[in-house]
Amino acid sequence: MTRKKGGRALWVFSILLWVLPARGATFVDMVGRQVELQGPPRRIVPLAPSLTEILFALGAGDSVVGVTDYADYPPEAGGKPTVGGGVDPNLEVIVTLRPDLVLIAADANRWETLIQLEQLQIPVFGVKPVGVEGVLASILKVGEAVGRQPQAEGLIAHMRRRMAAVSRKVSVLARPRVLYVVWIDPLIVAGGETVVDDLIDLAGGANIVRTPGFPRYSLEELVLDPPDVILLALDRGGLHHEQALRHLPGWREVRPVREGTIRVLDAGLMSRPGPRIVDAVELLARLLHPEAFPGSGP
Numbered sequence: 001m002t003r004k005k006g007g008r009a010l011w012v013f014s015i016l017l018w019v020l021p022a023r024g025a026t027f028v029d030m031v032g033r034q035v036e037l038q039g040p041p042r043r044i045v046p047l048a049p050s051l052t053e054i055l056f057a058l059g060a061g062d063s064v065v066g067v068t069d070y071a072d073y074p075p076e077a078g079g080k081p082t083v084g085g086g087v088d089p090n091l092e093v094i095v096t097l098r099p100d101l102v103l104i105a106a107d108a109n110r111w112e113t114l115i116q117l118e119q120l121q122i123p124v125f126g127v128k129p130v131g132v133e134g135v136l137a138s139i140l141k142v143g144e145a146v147g148r149q150p151q152a153e154g155l156i157a158h159m160r161r162r163m164a165a166v167s168r169k170v171s172v173l174a175r176p177r178v179l180y181v182v183w184i185d186p187l188i189v190a191g192g193e194t195v196v197d198d199l200i201d202l203a204g205g206a207n208i209v210r211t212p213g214f215p216r217y218s219l220e221e222l223v224l225d226p227p228d229v230i231l232l233a234l235d236r237g238g239l240h241h242e243q244a245l246r247h248l249p250g251w252r253e254v255r256p257v258r259e260g261t262i263r264v265l266d267a268g269l270m271s272r273p274g275p276r277i278v279d280a281v282e283l284l285a286r287l288l289h290p291e292a293f294p295g296s297g298p
Contacts, residue, residue: 027145030138031106031126040147041101041123045094047086048108050274051127052077054139055103057155057275058148066097073268073276091116101125103142107273129273132198136160139275159278163202166285169292170204176228176288178205179256182214182267184248189217195273203284204292205229219250226255229288233265263287 026036045066046052052071055064067080068089081097084090086108094102094117102117106128117124125145127138136156143152178200180190190196193212200207208227209217232245245251245262256262265287270280286293 027125027141029126029145030128030141033124033126035123035125035145037101037123037145041099041145043097043099044101044103044146045083045097045099046071046103047083047089047113048103048105048272049073049086049268050108050129050272051103051105051142053272053274053276054142055146058139058143058146058151060146060148063146065099066094070268089113091120094122095120101145103127103145105129105138105273129195131193131195132163132202132277135195135273135277138273155275159275162278163281166204166281167202170285170289173204173289173292175204175206177208178229178231178288179208179217179222179227180231180233180270182233182271184245187217187219187222188214191215195277196270199270199277199280199284200231202281203288205284205288219254223250223253228256228261230254230256230262231265231270231284231287232262233267233270 025039026034029035042063043065044055044060044063046055046064047068049068049071052064052067053073055061056074056077061074061076064077064080066083067077068086069082069084070086071077071080071082081093083093083097086105087110089109099122102122102124104114104117104124104126106126114124114126125142127141129135129138136159139156140149140152143149143155180196180200182188182190189209190207191209191211191213192207194214197207208225209215245254245257251257265283269276269283282293
């Protein structure tokens, strides 16, 4: 009799587990909002290429049901439906994808988008990466929200080891003065308190621009106080080859242009605050200190 009652109780308990909704969890995102999820999300729309890269790096690529236009890494992301640009995503498309979580980035998306998604009762989780440490924190936060915290912790530890290996090598070397060019006309550069600034520092360089963010820069000032190296990292449709600078008014007078110390970079690699920042650090270190990194890597 006891065995029958025990079997019936187990059967009832199993039915309840199947009928009752999964227990929710509340997370605090990186913009200070409380986000309640009913369980690990299964249908995710990241609204920035960096967030797409984070999800795939955490092994959650199968949960990604939509991406933004420029989400081209990893290659598997290119096969996902697009929801438009990060600044102006198509909300109707997002709704049709039935996401149980949308990820947004404070440096790539508008606050209005977050509000509109909330009005549609779609959970939204915001990240705000400030500097390299902010990128690592955003990876951990995303990992917690999507049920991949162990994977996030492992990825962060791996990234720290690789960046520390670079820093050890460059710590005893002279630091070349660096200018990181985002756009030519108008001249826009990377300043302080940015991920790029941290990457230059980790790679053994010294960013000559200390104004926070991405300010405009004077070509005259560049001629009078030239850096040792110009890093040229421009998006698609921009100027992609350093030789073309010689033909632009004023640029031929810039010392790195005359001396050929311009280094062309993949803007996608350098500008996305995601897992590939460690690749960016290693690449920058090789460009700034080739003598210290013979062969294919640090």
